[in-house]
Amino acid sequence: MIAERRVKIFRNGRNQAVRIPREFELPGEDAVMRRDGARLIIEAAAPQSLIALLATLEPLDEDFPEIPDPLAAPVDL
Numbered sequence: 001m002i003a004e005r006r007v008k009i010f011r012n013g014r015n016q017a018v019r020i021p022r023e024f025e026l027p028g029e030d031a032v033m034r035r036d037g038a039r040l041i042i043e044a045a046a047p048q049s050l051i052a053l054l055a056t057l058e059p060l061d062e063d064f065p066e067i068p069d070p071l072a073a074p075v076d077l
Contacts, residue, residue, distance in 0.1 A: 008019045020026070020042075030045035 005021055005024070007021065010017055010019070026042070026044040028044055028047065031042050032045050033040060033042050035041075
């Protein structure tokens with residue numbers, strides 16, 4: 001496993017960016033960055049919970065048909 005590699009820092013508009021080599025690619029589309037003294041640490045972001053994902057969805061505006069809910073037939077045990 002490669003532990004270290006020199007990378008390019010460049011400008012992307014008003015932001016500074018870094019190219020992440022293939023062997024250091026992170027899964028997903030989000031990452032968390034934090035500063036630890038003079039170090040910048042970039043980690044893959046934990047996946048969102050299902051509740052957080054559902055909270056981002058638009059509510060449905062359609063009416064659903066009534067579903068009959070008959071009583072269960074008696075069972076002889």
